[in-house]
Amino acid sequence: MKKTFSLKNWLMNMVNVFAALTVIFTSFTIFVGYKVTNPAIRLLESTPANYGLDYEDIQFSNKVDHLSLSGWWIPSDKQALFKNPKAVIFAHGYGYNRTEMPFSSLELASRMHEEGYHVFMFDFRNSGLSDKAPTTFGGNEKSDLLSAIDYVSQERGIQDIALMGWSMGAVTSIMLAPRPMK
Numbered sequence: 001m002k003k004t005f006s007l008k009n010w011l012m013n014m015v016n017v018f019a020a021l022t023v024i025f026t027s028f029t030i031f032v033g034y035k036v037t038n039p040a041i042r043l044l045e046s047t048p049a050n051y052g053l054d055y056e057d058i059q060f061s062n063k064v065d066h067l068s069l070s071g072w073w074i075p076s077d078k079q080a081l082f083k084n085p086k087a088v089i090f091a092h093g094y095g096y097n098r099t100e101m102p103f104s105s106l107e108l109a110s111r112m113h114e115e116g117y118h119v120f121m122f123d124f125r126n127s128g129l130s131d132k133a134p135t136t137f138g139g140n141e142k143s144d145l146l147s148a149i150d151y152v153s154q155e156r157g158i159q160d161i162a163l164m165g166w167s168m169g170a171v172t173s174i175m176l177a178p179r180p181m182k
Contacts, residue, residue: 037134039095044128046099048074051110060151062125064143070129071098071122071148073156074109078116086160087118087152091145093167094137097128101166108164118158122148124169138172145172 048055056073079085090109092101098121099105109119123130124144133140145163152158165173 037136038126038132039135041127041132042095042097042100044097044099046106048072048106048109051106053106053110053113058120058122058151060122060147060155062143063147063150065133065140067125067131067133067144069122069125069131069144069147071120071151074113074119074121076113076116076118078114079118081116082160084160085118085158086116086162087120087156087158088112088162088164089145089148089152090119090121091148091163091165091169091173092124092127093165093169094135095127096167097123099128117162118152118156120148120152124172135168137168138175141168141172142175145169145176149176 053074056075058071058073060069060071061067062069090098090105092098092105105121109121112119122144124135124141125131125133126135130144135141149161149163152161163173163176165171
């Protein structure tokens with residue numbers, strides 16, 4: 001029996017192939033999007049005590065979506081070096097936390113402490129000990145960082161605050177730069 005070419009069958013086959021490719025591409029895109037916005041949460045490897053620093057465990061709330069954020073307040077006893085008290089807030093990069101970066105953030109915090117700065121290290125959403133919520137590469141993290149600034153300003157009474165960020169934390173810090181402080 002001889003088969004003849006049927007345009008209708010060929011078109012139906014092409015529609016089926018297109019539909020299958022669309023499902024595969026959409027599924028892959030959703031999977032990649034989920035993995036990117038939900039990186040593996042890394043545990044805290046050490047504490048400021050490992051560097052001989054006194055510190056306080058801090059829990060504070062995001063002012064916008066009320067997520068619980070976690071951090072460390074490392075007070076300096078050398079504030080007499082400055083006319084006004086000064087603090088540095090560390091903003092970590094994507095997929096990291098307050099201690100685990102491509103360098104030793106606690107070593108840098110120790111150095112800043114020795115120079116007379118109070119240091120506030122915190123975990124963005126979906127990092128370290130902070131609440132899980134999708135990572136948005138600075139979008140929602142702006143309110144995390146703004147909430148950290150508010151914590152240092154309102155709870156610690158410090159108005160002279162510097163931001164020190166890496167990767168996503170640097171971008172988030174830059175996005176907040178034009179905002180006037182209250």
